[in-house]
Amino acid sequence: MECIKCGKKSVSEYLRLCRGCFLEVIEKRVRKEFRMKELVKRNDFLLILDDGTYNAKNLIYLFRKIIGKMPVSLKTKKGKYIPGKKINFDGKIMVPWNLDDEAVLFLRCFFEKKKIENIGNYENIIKPLVVITDDESRQFARIMKFDFKDKKKDKVNDFLNSMEKRYPGTKFGIKKSISHIM
Numbered sequence: 336m337e338c339i340k341c342g343k344k345s346v347s348e349y350l351r352l353c354r355g356c357f358l359e360v361i362e363k364r365v366r367k368e369f370r371m372k373e374l375v376k377r378n379d380f381l382l383i384l385d386d387g388t389y390n391a392k393n394l395i396y397l398f399r400k401i402i403g404k405m406p407v408s409l410k411t412k413k414g415k416y417i418p419g420k421k422i423n424f425d426g427k428i429m430v431p432w433n434l435d436d437e438a439v440l441f442l443r444c445f446f447e448k449k450k451i452e453n454i455g456n457y458e459n460i461i462k463p464l465v466v467i468t469d470d471e472s473r474q475f476a477r478i479m480k481f482d483f484k485d486k487k488k489d490k491v492n493d494f495l496n497s498m499e500k501r502y503p504g505t506k507f508g509i510k511k512s513i514s515h516i517m
C-alpha cells in the first residue's frame with residue numbers, strides 16, 4: 336500500500352503512511368495536545384516518569400523536541416505509573432500513558448463498578464500521549480529505533496482491541512465520551 340500523503344511505501348496498515356509521514360503525523364498530534372491543553376508553561380518544574388516502555392521513550396523524545404528552547408526544569412525518574420498512587424514531586428508529572436491505557440482504565444472502572452477517577456489530566460499528573468494509540472506508540476518507537484520494553488496486556492486490552500477491530504474509532508470514541516462526563 337502507498338502513503339496517502341506522499342505516495343511512498345506505507346508502514347502502517349491503520350494509517351497508510353510511510354515512515355516519515357507517520358512520525359510527522361504522530362508528532363503533530365502530540366504537539367497539538369501540548370498546545371491546546373497548555374500542558375507546559377515557562378519555568379515549570381517537570382518530571383517524566385520512565386517505565387522503560389515505548390511510551391516513556393517516545394514521551395522523553397517528543398517532549399524535548401516539542402518544547403525546544405522553552406526554559407523549564409526537567410527531571411526523569413524510573414518507575415511505573417499506577418493511577419492514583421502518589422508520586423513525590425513538587426511540580427508537574429508527565430506519565431507514559433497512551434490512548435489504550437486511558438480507555439482501559441475507564442472500562443475497568445466501569446466493569447468493576449468503581450468510581451471513575453484518575454482519568455484525564457488530574458492534580459499534577461499530565462498525560463501528553465493520550466492522543467496516540469498503543470499500536471501507534473509502539474510503531475513510533477520502533478521506527479525511531481528506541482531501546483524499549485513491551486507492556487503487559489490483559490483481558491480488558493483484548494476486549495478493547497476486538498471492539499476497535501469491529502468498530503474502528505472505538506478508542507477515540509471512548510476518550511471523547513470521557514471528556515464529556517469528566
Ligand SMILES: [Zn+2]
Nearest residue numbers: 338341353356
Ligand atoms: Zn509519506
